[in-house]
Amino acid sequence: MSDGKLVGVVLVSHSAAVAASVAELAKGLAGAGSAVPVAPAGGTEGGGFGTSAELISAAAASVDRGAGVAVLTDLGSAVLTVKALLAEGDELPAHTRLVDAPFVEGAVAAVVTASTGADLATVEAAATEAYTYRKA
Amino acid sequence: MLDADFFHRWMTVTAASVDREAERLTALDSPIGDADHGTNLQRGFRAVRDALDKEPPATPGAVLTQAGRLLISTVGGASGPLYGTLLRRAGKTLGDAAEVDERRLAEALRAGVDAVMQLGGAAPGDKTMIDALVPAVDALGDSFAAARDAAAEGAVATTPLRARKGRASYLGERSVGHQDPGATSAALLIAALVDASADTEAGGE
Numbered sequence: 001m002s003d004g005k006l007v008g009v010v011l012v013s014h015s016a017a018v019a020a021s022v023a024e025l026a027k028g029l030a031g032a033g034s035a036v037p038v039a040p041a042g043g044t045e046g047g048g049f050g051t052s053a054e055l056i057s058a059a060a061a062s063v064d065r066g067a068g069v070a071v072l073t074d075l076g077s078a079v080l081t082v083k084a085l086l087a088e089g090d091e092l093p094a095h096t097r098l099v100d101a102p103f104v105e106g107a108v109a110a111v112v113t114a115s116t117g118a119d120l121a122t123v124e125a126a127a128t129e130a131y132t133y134r135k136a
Numbered sequence: 137m138l139d140a141d142f143f144h145r146w147m148t149v150t151a152a153s154v155d156r157e158a159e160r161l162t163a164l165d166s167p168i169g170d171a172d173h174g175t176n177l178q179r180g181f182r183a184v185r186d187a188l189d190k191e192p193p194a195t196p197g198a199v200l201t202q203a204g205r206l207l208i209s210t211v212g213g214a215s216g217p218l219y220g221t222l223l224r225r226a227g228k229t230l231g232d233a234a235e236v237d238e239r240r241l242a243e244a245l246r247a248g249v250d251a252v253m254q255l256g257g258a259a260p261g262d263k264t265m266i267d268a269l270v271p272a273v274d275a276l277g278d279s280f281a282a283a284r285d286a287a288a289e290g291a292v293a294t295t296p297l298r299a300r301k302g303r304a305s306y307l308g309e310r311s312v313g314h315q316d317p318g319a320t321s322a323a324l325l326i327a328a329l330v331d332a333s334a335d336t337e338a339g340g341e
Contacts, residue, residue, distance in 0.1 A: 050172070050212040076303060077214035083255055084208045084217035088224075 008063025068120030200227030
């Protein structure tokens with residue numbers, strides 16, 4: 001389905017630093033040369049802790065290559081804002097999905113999977129599967 | 137009948153109430169939240185007021201849909217998507233009608249409240265805005281004043297509850313004894329219906 005186009009990944013956190021760092025980590029673990037478009041959308045436009053619908057919309061538009069966009073979030077207003085934007089219908093690119101996944105582990109799984117040219121459903125499944133890895 | 141001007145006034149009065157009560161909302165949000173409810177809602181409803189004043193929408197549905205969209209994009213906290221969804225869903229339910237009666241408004245708000253419960257996963261008794269909104273919508277069939285009183289009572293009644301949604305839920309038992317900020321601001325929104333309609337009857341702005 002992807003005909004060479006890569007799924008984009010958006011990482012939404014209450015903190016700009018967390019979103020940017022997780023994006024960097026996921027891209028780093030996907031390996032050098034990975035062309036997966038990944039964009040952080042962290043904090044408010046003013047640089048504080050919170051969620052910005054504008055930053056999320058801009059990030060999603062920036063990673064849309066036509067193969068769909070997977071959005072991962074941390075908690076609370078990040079989840080609710082993405083859901084509200086999806087319900088709006090025209091605020092996010094077509095084939096944008098809120099992925100139910102742990103933020104850090106899910107981001108790594110999503111970006112690594114997207115780097116193989118997998119489609120959106122496969123990227124989503126890989127990110128969600130990260131929940132099943134038990135640490136203790 | 138309620139026209140676009142009425143809905144515009146409803147939003148304007150809400151913006152003024154939120155301005156007036158912002159410090160109190162933030163104070164309520166300090167012990168059990170992250171102390172930003174007042175400032176977040178103030179930013180959102182000021183944006184709504186300014187946008188509606190600049191270009192007044194032609195129908196009741198359009199007023200609420202636009203207000204909801206703006207709240208989602210400007211508030212910056214969970215109350216943005218929640219209030220935004222409430223108003224946007226209510227606005228979409230009203231459709232393109234130039235005027236609606238009180239019964240239609242009650243139905244539309246009911247649809248909005250249902251959408252909020254679906255979005256946030258909260259039910260009555262979870263110590264959220266739902267605890268003010270559900271009794272308010274139930275009382276809307278009687279009068280705006282009855283809805284205002286029901287919302288205010290619902291907000292006060294959140295004090296002994298233990299929070300089960302949002303950041304306050306992490307506090308467990310420690311959330312008991314504090315009035316919920318979201319239920320408090322929801323009561324302001326409902327109270328503004330009374331003031332908006334009083335202006336109609338007085339024939340004023």
